[in-house]
Amino acid sequence: MELKGKFRVIAKKKTSAVFFKELRVGDEFELSYSLNGGCTSAPWIQIIQNGQVVHGNNADQLSKNLDKFELKQIDEKAQKLKEYEYIIHSIANIDTIFYSPDGEDREFDDKEALKEIEKLVKPDWDEYCKKNRKGSPIDD
Structure with a gap:
């Protein structure tokens, strides 16, 4: 089972974080977290763009990276x-x-x-x- 969400960048602050530094206003990406299996380390969240996994962050890193953006979840x-x-x-x-x-x-x-x-x-x-x-x- 996967938890997924799709997001559109509304506003952006400067960042040097991998993947996030290349995002522009209007870009879209998905976040995906698999609930299959146990957790022996920090949960890993995949970042997907154009149907391809392009990066990943643990929950703490992702939270810090996403603080640099205003996002709109796409339904x-x-x-x-x-x-x-x-x-x-x-x-x-x-x-x-x-x-x-x-x-x-x-x-x-x-x-x-x-x-x-x-x-x-x-x-x-x-x-x-x-x-x-x-x-x-x-x-x-």
């Missing part, structure tokens, strides 16, 4: 939920466009309807996929 699930809601909202609005876009009855044939759906939804969906598929290209 990825809430962020993804907002993205899904936006895409679903776009899809839900399609019926308004097809059946009564301006109060007038209007019909679209299947091809026109699919073009409208693609025009409304595809850009947001592609952007969502790019952010969430690591290394997987999106067909244009």
Whole structure:
């Protein structure tokens, strides 16, 4: 079992600590601590950036290093939920466009309807996929 958190740098003070000295405002990183096994020394917390373990600190070192920063914890699930809601909202609005876009009855044939759906939804969906598929290209 792992305890994890993802953070974004909001503000930074000068530091010479390994890894932390290279961080810039806006950078993101994760902290991870494994609960598996016993503890024969100080707990070791991994620092992960771009999916790779880049450094580690014990709890005392990490606390001192993080004092040099203002961080915001990123709630990825809430962020993804907002993205899904936006895409679903776009899809839900399609019926308004097809059946009564301006109060007038209007019909679209299947091809026109699919073009409208693609025009409304595809850009947001592609952007969502790019952010969430690591290394997987999106067909244009």
